[in-house]
């Protein structure tokens with residue numbers, strides 16, 4: 238494909254396409270849509286790819302079209318203002334933080350679908366943090382991986398078995414650029430840990446004002462085995478995984494140093510990134526500090542967020558593997574083998590394993606979980622690290638996650654809010670006062686947007702199905718299983734999340750006959766859309782998925798149970814905006830926070846969930862429904878029984894009747910009352926803006942004050 242040269246008048250389209258700021262700016266999205274609508278759709282909203290494929294004639298026409306140029310000028314002017322503005326929250330409140338960056342390390346980043354370097358919720362959080370930093374004016378730089386193949390695409394075979402398809406990403410189609418030195422050569426950092434040596438290249442992706450540096454090991458100078466090893470996210474092989482985490486943690490610090498970036502605060506997202514702290518210990522000791530002094534400095538300037546409420550979910554390496562890679566490293570820290578391994582001990586006793594979360598908790602003084610309940614569970618789980626103090630005083634706090642509102646709000650609602658809340662509502666969306674004005678929007682208007690969003694979802698699924706059918710990728714039966722019979726008048730429930738046992742995808746099928754009565758009601762039909770991936774090596778969860786898929790194919794459900802393939806950010810946007818109810822049934826205390834329900838609530842989709850994670854804080858009695866209540870831990874069988882009964886009862890007595898109770902104009906007034914209350918009570922609290930302000934006030938600011946990077950000035 239040749240790349241058409243951009244006409245001078247619109248030459249900055251390329252710059253805009255390579256700053257994902259466009260993805261959360263409504264006007265900028267409209268600009269790329271207007272440039273070439275078919276290409277916008279075919280590329281799944283990827284302007285970098287769009288610009289490579291667009292014809293010269295189309296570009297010429299755009300460059301002389303007054304309407305297009307007006308939009309172009311307006312977008313570029315907003316872009317320039319927002320990229321350079323010094324009137325932002327950090328500048329007003331935390332000027333001292335502006336002197337040095339905050340480094341944010343994460344294994345995955347979900348910024349936009351055109352950059353498939355994420356698997357799920359952890360990546361979404363990281364992406365939303367980068368976007369919100371840009372808006373608040375936090376000087377953040379992020380470090381992650383440029384996986385050539387990323388996470389897998391999901392195909393479901395006719396028998397319901399998940400197949401993983403890995404596609405090599407054409408880097409030219411992604412919104413990334415190679416990082417070059419001032420002299421113009423590619424930046425390459427050489428890493429050697431023990432006998433393990435390789436070269437690391439660096440890409441960057443711009444996310445508004447935030448730069449994300451992505452490490453790349455697929456370089457010619459690396460042995461072939463090394464080049465392929467890190468092509469995918471979350472490889473299962475333990476040694477490869479250890480190497481991957483060495484590259485991210487230790488290589489990541491060295492890459493920042495090579496770029497002359499010297500952060501004041503270092504934030505580790507989940508235990509995978511803990512080696513970043515080890516490398517900084519080594520730096521301090523090399524500069525002359527004792528191990529104890531070095532540890533004190535690293536602890537003081539490090540923030541650590543843990544996400545995993547189940548012990549088995551934490552990253553652990555055998556002592557043998559650690560010794561293989563780190564035996565030179567601990568010498569450079571000036572400590573012995575035992576003291577080194579002790580850093581990763583789960584309870585402080587001599588150990589045969591190195592636990593990355595334990596290590597991170599020991600090397601970071603600012604520690605938090607991701608919801609209030611998760612904070613409590615985490616203090617319980619890691620009490621063994623601080624046996625001398627009572628459990629409720631274990632020094633791990635919590636900051637509840639939030640979503641980046643501009644990225645997840647439907648355009649139709651965005652415009653409705655512009656008209657009724659404030660022209661600039663998006664800039665003040667964390668102000669609870671703003672949302673009182675929701676009452677000014679009439680029931681009909683709110684309802685008609687909700688109806689439209691469901692139509693858009695169903696149209697997207699039909700198009701997807703049509704395409705698969707036309708290309709011979711699916712059988713006729715599969716087309717039905719994947720949503721060909723969806724009915725835009727029926728109450729539509731979404732169960733959309735990673736497939737895994739604790740989320741209990743089969744809970745709603747516990748009493749099949751009772752579910753059939755609910756679904757097949759002639760007057761008040763209900764349909765359920767499932768979507769989600771199983772981890773490639775998790776056979777048990779693949780069997781769960783297969784069961785759901787085969788139930789979806791059961792004629793007796795009349796095509797009202799649907800499974801949508803290949804859940805990703807693109808499909809997520811349609812689903813969180815388009816269904817009526819967002820269903821969530823985790824086993825209690827196993828959902829650290831969850832964020833998809835926040836995206837749904839923002840769009841007026843009502844949350845029907847077990848009160849776990851954020852919902853324990855978010856549910857207020859009038860903004861959705863709570864399944865089963867806040868129970869003390871039960872055995873799993875009892876918990877399933879209680880929750881299934883509660884779920885059926887809620888559907889039969891509350892959710893379905895409320896949805897179908899219409900006034901003379903056909904509007905479900907009672908339903909809309911809940912929709913309004915959900916938006917009003919949830920958006921200003923469970924947004925990334927509130928979350929990042931909390932991180933800044935409670936963790937970044939204290940950490941920055943201990944930083945020599947700042948003190949020196």
Ligand SMILES: *Cc1c(COP(=O)(O)O)cnc(C)c1O
Nearest residue numbers: 357358734805806809831832833
């Ligand atoms: C929001 C989101 C998630 C996280 O959702 P949970 O609430 O943790 O289930 C995962 N994947 C995608 C694609 C998302 O958009």
